[in-house]
Amino acid sequence: MPVEIRVPPLGESVVEATVGRWSKQQGDAVKKDDVLVELETDKITVEVAAPADGTLGAIRKNEGDTVGVNELLAEMEAGAAAPAAAEEGHVASVRYEEKAGAAAPAESAPAATATATAEAGSADAPTSPAARAIAAEHGIDLASVRGSGPNGRVTKEDVLKRIEDGRTAAGAPQRESAPAQPAAPTAKPATPAQPAAATPAPSVNGDRPEERQRMSRRRQTIARRLLDAQHSTASLTTFNEIDLQQVMELRKRRQDEFVKKHGVKLGFMSFFTRAVIGALKTFPRLNAEIQGDEIVLKHYYDIGIAVGAEEGLVVPVIRNADRRSFAELEKEIGELGKKAREGKLTLDELQGGTFTITNGGTFGSMLSTPILNPPQVGILGMHNIVERPVVVNGEITIRPIMFVALTYDHRIVDGSEAVRFLVTVKQLLEDPINMLIEG
Known part of the structure; x- marks a missing residue:
């Protein structure tokens, strides 16, 4: 049977x-x-x-x-x-x-x-x-x-x-395309059938090869969700810059002890995650969503960390991130990033989230406008750290500066609220001892 x-x-x-x-x-x-x-x-x-x-x-x-x-x-x-x-x-x-x-x-x-x-x-x-x-x-x-x-x-x-x-x-770098349709229930061909448009074929003038690839289901979903985000939200982006001198000095000063005690390096993402949570507690509308004609304010903090995978961006979620220590955040961020690259994330790890952080700086981005991840109404974009001349106490000095961007849904978040949220993130990162004191 x-x-x-x-x-x-x-x-x-x-x-x-x-x-x-x-x-x-x-x-x-x-x-x-x-x-x-x-x-x-x-x-x-x-x-x-x-x-x-x-x-x-x-x-x-x-x-x-x-x-x-x-x-x-x-x-x-x-x-x-x-x-x-x-x-x-x-x-x-x-x-x-x-x-x-x-x-x-x-x-x-x-x-x-x-x-x-x-x-x-x-x-x-x-x-x-x-x-x-x-x-x-x-x-x-x-x-x-x-x-x-x-x-x-x-x-x-x-x-x-x-x-x-x-x-x-072998001197044949030509790429093959998607497989042919499965054979009918008759005898199998000795050689697999190749669709007529499968391999890059030269055009009439012979020097303009093209190749067609079926868009994966995930890429289709990413494309649809990005368009939906643009069409269904009133997105606006505000920018600021952060002097990371204090964070870098703290990391350098405590790195060896941190690694020895916790077995993981003290990175930047844990600082940004804690700073974002501190700002969300002050400005709760950025940790909310719209359901019909109601605003749902969430008093828990499930932070999505965007990770670039082969097939496209994925956003694994750290549940109850406000209850995690710096070491716990670093470990989970590292584990989720590894699972994303190896293709081992579960559906549960990819669902939900109340706010997202994305770091284009790992790819060298200086400035960008991140797109919302609905139903979330806020996303913070990090960028690369560049030494820039700045004025401190009336003197020009060189500091490690990062531009940050906050995209928000203007339907429930006012511009002044978004600006003050980003300023709060900036203040917490420029004086990181406050985050450590608050636990």
Whole structure:
């Protein structure tokens, strides 16, 4: 009896996904826990794995299709050694991984059967399921791939880089496009079909190559939310500059002791987070949201910290940030940033938030106007630190200056309130001892 592969639960409030790349094709032999297909949600990519050994049968959903929870994706025939639990209606096991970024091109459709070389190599080093699947498609020995993940773990990106390096070395840097549609339930072609518009094709004059890439579900969501933010809020941005001399001297003076005691460095984000919380307590409308014709003032402080990931910006949230010490903030900010880069953030870590901080300075930005993250009504933009000449006590001196920007929803936050909020952040950072005294 065929085993049904269905869309698993996708997380709280997530009801649909987009079918991504099929790692296996109809008729392929699969082992238990082999990744069959990727499902793209707004936030993360869900890997659907085989529940048993067997053969993949009819594929019911093609790449790009929108599917709902429990919708039929494919069927497979369980092998003789398949576990008894593999029966009709069984939902395939699931892994959650961050989708690889646009810098890693989508691969072409897999060959008729997966090679055994990659499976043999995977026994010698820790690998992700996606890495094993892609390596199997391209006949790559995983033992020859250097892992960049924790404990030398070979990631999907490592395998994709190995493939790209191999193409470049062979003098064929041309990038392949998204996989072809799954084959019909007839005999499989010996060579995977390549869509006519798949590879960059030269125009009439032969010197203007183009390439089309399907926009990922997360990128579509980012685009939609940014437009919604512009259309549904009365956004305005105010600016100021902060002299970080005292913060830098405090960090330098206490860094060794802090690291020795807490096992983590004292960075800038904990200072900015505490300064923002202090200002939010003074100006609570910036920690609110609009619901219909009511203003909901929130007396808790869940601070979102924007992190640049491969596929796009994500904003993991630190819950009850006002109750965290500097060390606790630094540890959680570091852990969330690492999980974002490795694609291990959960949906719960990405939901909610009452105010957001984004740091464009890590990329060298001098000044920008951040966009609101609705339903939040405030976002603080940090920028790079530059030594600038300033006047202090009537004398010109060089100080480390950062420009900061506060974007706010003018529907409930007045301009004077926003300016004073930013001035409060400035004052707390220019005299950071106050934050330490207040705990």
